[in-house]
Amino acid sequence: MPIQHDEPDALSKFTGSLVRRAQQRHVSVWLSEVSAEITSVQYAALEILHRKPGVNQRQLGDDLDVDRSTIADLVARMVRNELIKRSDDPVDKRSYVLFLTPAGKKQLATLRPRVEEVERILTARLTRAERLELRRLLAALLPSGE
Template identity: 60%
Template structure:
């Protein structure tokens, strides 16, 4: 991830992507999505809140549930990082045909999908 950013880790980037796609997701759901335990996701969320990238809001119906949203700064950072990630992906896969790149992406996506019980 150093080629993309020296300040944002790959896990933080993944958090930004999830929150862009699922604003208001709970910390628990985010942890499940990224396969991180409760203490890790709580620490990660707290750090990203301190850095102004994420806003944490208590669910009005369940005060034990914290929901997460991207801040304007978080959205701007994600918009800045996405093209860099795309460039790295292009460099890493430049020796592959378009079909091979599609197949690789499909296989990676399958690996990242949580197993259904």
């Protein structure tokens, strides 16, 4: 049966439209609750470097699921903002290893409760089981292995 384009909720029948709208809501809540300066991807980079200090730029890009150009720009911006520092990789001289700076550690500690608040706001109408199911379903939309 063809989709009726004059229905008010026609776009809610498309997964992509719902994902886009959910992402827009996430960005809006992020900006109001967390930061206009630190993006959610930068925050994720801070968390990864907290858990895995000394990873190289390629590994960080893989963990964040971003391409080489994007990770290079992200790292350069975070170095400029003194959130992370890069050092020559002792194993591969063509690569850098990355670490949080004291300012990066402080920023992470400041932002973490705000990020948890974003999670609470976004999922407030869901039960715990529904939150877990939502994460499972969203992960299922990603290529395997992620």
